[in-house]
Amino acid sequence: MTLDLNSYLAILASEARELAAAAEEAGLDAPVPTCPGWTVNDLVLHLGEVHRWATAAVASKATKLGDVPGGSRGPLPERDDTIDWFCNGAVALRETLAEADPSVEYAAFLTDPAAPRLLFWARRQTLETSVHRVDAECAVGRCTPMAPDIALDGIDEFLTGFIPRSRTPLRADSPHCLQIAPTYTDQRWTVSISSDLPETVRRASDADCIVSGSASDIYLAMWNRVSLDNLQIEGDRTAIDLLRDSVQIRWG
Numbered sequence: 001m002t003l004d005l006n007s008y009l010a011i012l013a014s015e016a017r018e019l020a021a022a023a024e025e026a027g028l029d030a031p032v033p034t035c036p037g038w039t040v041n042d043l044v045l046h047l048g049e050v051h052r053w054a055t056a057a058v059a060s061k062a063t064k065l066g067d068v069p070g071g072s073r074g075p076l077p078e079r080d081d082t083i084d085w086f087c088n089g090a091v092a093l094r095e096t097l098a099e100a101d102p103s104v105e106y107a108a109f110l111t112d113p114a115a116p117r118l119l120f121w122a123r124r125q126t127l128e129t130s131v132h133r134v135d136a137e138c139a140v141g142r143c144t145p146m147a148p149d150i151a152l153d154g155i156d157e158f159l160t161g162f163i164p165r166s167r168t169p170l171r172a173d174s175p176h177c178l179q180i181a182p183t184y185t186d187q188r189w190t191v192s193i194s195s196d197l198p199e200t201v202r203r204a205s206d207a208d209c210i211v212s213g214s215a216s217d218i219y220l221a222m223w224n225r226v227s228l229d230n231l232q233i234e235g236d237r238t239a240i241d242l243l244r245d246s247v248q249i250r251w252g
Contacts, residue, residue, distance in 0.1 A: 003150070160200050193239055212231065
């Protein structure tokens with residue numbers, strides 16, 4: 001399901017540039033509709049800090065998250081320098097990933113992380129940047145769809161990496177089964193939701209709810225960036241509603 005390192009680096013570069021351009025266009029004080037309570041300045045600072053933390057994790061060859069050097073995020077920039085600070089951090093992240101040793105068993109924080117572990121970090125940071133590029137664009141009233149290959153990769157990471165984590169709140173008293181069926185591809189995922197940890201398999205299976213639509217619309221709907229209006233939902237909506245209500249990732 002994963003792309004190769006060079007593909008991730010190219011997409012990361014493009015998405016970071018587009019995010020910076022949208023942030024410049026919107027202005028740092030503009031609200032971000034997809035991140036209630038945040039301004040564009042908050043968004044750019046958040047992602048800049050995430051990029052610096054990821055850079056430190058890879059540069060230090062940390063095999064446990066606790067080994068990532070403290071203070072890796074560094075001081076925050078002066079307000080007028082926020083966008084340049086973000087761009088410099090994105091460049092440093094890409095350079096660090098490009099020069100990293102793929103044989104290191106880097107720390108990971110998702111279930112079923114990409115292999116080699118260097119791809120875990122390239123994938124996670126590319127997808128993180130892609131979603132936040134959408135946030136920045138929403139601040140100026142547009143939303144450019146994600147390219148199908150990265151959206152499909154994002155669906156896979158979300159369903160196989162985030163959802164099955166031990167601390168996931170995605171539970172239900174009675175069992176539900178959700179199939180994710182993007183159009184124009186044979187890739188399918190089936191998620192079983194119950195009182196136990198949810199399970200995801202990379203294939204079509206019997207489900208009481210089937211969600212189809214473009215890969216971009218599905219992925220962004222999973223992250224609550226767009227509504228379900230552009231998707232086709234067959235059967236009992238309980239499973240997709242549970243997923244959207246329960247799985248909301250926050251940066252601590």
